[in-house]
Amino acid sequence: MAPTLSEARMAGRALQARRLRIWTQSPTCAACGRLTSYPAGFELDHRVPLHQGGPDTDENCQVLCNGADGCHGKKTAQDLGHRPKRGA
Template sequence: MKLTTLRPKVATLRSRVQNVPTASDRRITGRTLQNRRLRIWSKDPHCAKCGRLVAYPHGFELDHVVALSQGGLDVDANCQVLCIGTDGCHEAKTRADLGQRRSR
């Protein structure tokens, strides 16, 4: 008898399970990311926006052409090298992707 009263509760518990991101939904990290950084930089070590030559490994950020938050894929074809710093192209593009203006 008690098993019949538990069935509705089990059904509602199953419907509350949240979608857990899979490996394909997450950004790459670690050695895989470092290999991608070297691969993209080796093809063209210049900033994709201003053309400045950037140093490996700390003179640039690997940027997604179409931001992941806007539906871009985390693949090599969607990555580019952008320079960093206070007036860097990466910071400016990130602000534009988020719809923000430059602070004074």
Template sequence: MKLNMLKPRLMILNNTAVKPYHVSNRRITGYQLQKRRLNIWKDNPHCAVWSLVDYPSGFELDHIIPLFKRGADTIENCQILCICEDGCHQ
């Protein structure tokens, strides 16, 4: 007894139109990173969570949408967070 093969009900998608997503291993460093930090701090020196301006332990740039969730590594996607003991970015 020979079994008949069923035909697929779904259409096959042309997957060449969509580029695979990968997180870039290359991040900005050095002068470019310091320039970005200064520009973001000049625009709005407040911590995004606590609205503090005094940073005894310094501050860090944080991506609003993380890079691993397809967030862009741009100025628009960065915010300032404090890194003090009870700070936002630990």
């Protein structure tokens, strides 16, 4: 039986180690190039979302800036099929 999404997804210390490892390799947002701060200035994003079959691996992860106008929120909305707000 295949693991469920929650069983397959990395968490805890392993996730924190991955966040530091990937941020250390490239501390800038993969979408806009903005320099991000560790640990709260970015989200670790899956290039191919897990719900679309992407693997939970370092190679499928990237740093995206967060915040009110951050790239992570925009990409997440796009991944879920949401349209951008008018005038945005």
